[in-house]
Amino acid sequence: MAKNYNYVILVYDIGEKRVGKVFKICKKYLVHFQKSVFRGEITPANLIQLRAELKKVIDEGTDFVAVFKMTGDYVFDEEIIGVRLNDSESLLL
Amino acid sequence: MAKNYNYVILVYDIGEKRVGKVFKICKKYLVHFQKSVFRGEITPANLIQLRAELKKVIDEGTDFVAVFKMTGDYVFDEEIIGVRLNDSESLLL
Numbered sequence: 001m002a003k004n005y006n007y008v009i010l011v012y013d014i015g016e017k018r019v020g021k022v023f024k025i026c027k028k029y030l031v032h033f034q035k036s037v038f039r040g041e042i043t044p045a046n047l048i049q050l051r052a053e054l055k056k057v058i059d060e061g062t063d064f065v066a067v068f069k070m071t072g073d074y075v076f077d078e079e080i081i082g083v084r085l086n087d088s089e090s091l092l093l
Numbered sequence: 094m095a096k097n098y099n100y101v102i103l104v105y106d107i108g109e110k111r112v113g114k115v116f117k118i119c120k121k122y123l124v125h126f127q128k129s130v131f132r133g134e135i136t137p138a139n140l141i142q143l144r145a146e147l148k149k150v151i152d153e154g155t156d157f158v159a160v161f162k163m164t165g166d167y168v169f170d171e172e173i174i175g176v177r178l179n180d181s182e183s184l185l186l
Contacts, residue, residue, distance in 0.1 A: 011130050035157070055174060060176060063176065064174075064176055066173050078159060079144075081148060082158055083153060
């Protein structure tokens, strides 16, 4: 039985020309965590939508998006070493 | 009872002068996944060691390392959109 994923950690590495668009798309569905890292709860339907929107924008030959899908944020603990940028600064991609 | 974390996903955002050193340290303990993303099994003792080595190298005022700790890689599924760089190329940080 397929697991019911409703939480993701998303990491991307996008060319300069497209990274602003990718940032805006991710921000619609997830919480911005740090520079090129988003995370948060997401329904399967919204994950399909997010994927479709990203595919329209990114250059699949050079850009990279990794989505780690989980059943919830209880499956991991998180640790930060170094600075935790606040949202305004973190737009400096 | 504290969970027994022995798998991590590590994401970093490091200043140009230090990123090479950080890459080498991470590569000692984890598998390079993509540009600024490492992951893999790691013992609690090695995680302590990795953290200590990173802290010696990074500038905690500007650099950022996030470690997502899990009990194993069975807790997530992963999806890649776009290009999956092979190891040699992925050194272009």
